[in-house]
Amino acid sequence: SGQKVWTTNAQFASFGLLLARTNPDVPKHKGLTMFIVPMDAEGVSVRPLRQISGDAHFNEVFLDDVILEPGSEVGPIDGGWGVALTTLLFERVTIGLGGEGFGWRADRFAHALLADPESASDPEVRHRFGEIAADFLALRFTGYRMLSVLLRGGFPGPEGGLAKVTTIKAAIAAGELLADTLGPNALDEQGWGKLVSDMPGLKSAGGTEEILRNLVGERVLGLPPEPRLDKAVPFSELRAKEREALAS
Structure with a gap:
């Protein structure tokens, strides 16, 4: 379950690529897996985002309890970021x-x-x-x-x-x-x-x-990267801190 915004031509696609969290106990760029999702699967809905021209090249995609078949992953489990x-x-x-x-x-x-x-x-x-x-x-x-x-x-x-x-x-x-x-x-x-x-x-x-x-x-150009204080923090801890901040 989740949503993705600014998906190009989703209204025409037969399949989509889904980057999903499969391991919450590792840093945020790890523990992700890429899946192929049939766009006509139960629970998948697409909402167009109209541009000033009236066209809708971009869309918002919603996934509600979508079930994927075994073998739908692309690449290694938890290696989807690459x-x-x-x-x-x-x-x-x-x-x-x-x-x-x-x-x-x-x-x-x-x-x-x-x-x-x-x-x-x-x-x-x-x-x-x-x-x-x-x-x-x-x-x-x-x-x-x-x-x-x-x-x-x-x-x-x-x-x-x-x-x-x-x-x-x-x-x-x-x-x-x-x-x-x-x-x-x-x-x-x-x-x-x-x-x-x-x-x-x-x-x-x-x-x-x-x-x-x-x-x-x-x-x-080899310039120094911006500081990333959460780079080594497990994703589950980041979410817990977000929930604590919202609760306070």
Whole structure:
């Protein structure tokens, strides 16, 4: 039993991945197991979360006394945190390197800006677009490097988080630039209105920007991690302290 919020496309999924607590007497990142859950199982319900565009890419999933069949676990018992991290790494790479496949390309944005010759010749607009185009070009070559690792049988590293953050940042900046230059016409041109309204939600996909920046700082740049006083405390003790705090 439990709930999970911000689950992408849960309303279309046949199966879901569930990270569940299976041992409460170890620190919080241990004692977790990953399971495959049929989304039509008894006790599973999905509630859509509407975005400003009216679409519902994200959902809240509720599990009430859901019973899973033996053999539904993924990876070792109590070793689900590693499975979750691997899944997130691939998700971040998919988002970070999938921009061109989604239509987030500098040439496409440039073509849209040319619809307004006055804005296209504005030095400030050209400067903003140049920064966006540079980000997309850097992402393309970052993608080549990361794909080379995958083709050699390797796994994506924490730099995938940097690609994800940069992709979303560049796409949002492009949408804002189009909205500023085209005004109300941006809502009618080539689906740009949908881009402007949908993109902010993707900041949460694969981990929030704040989490990913911490990850890049610690794992890529080698910066000292934030203090974690509960890292070695058994999960059951943490919950007991929470209950005591609420009771007082």
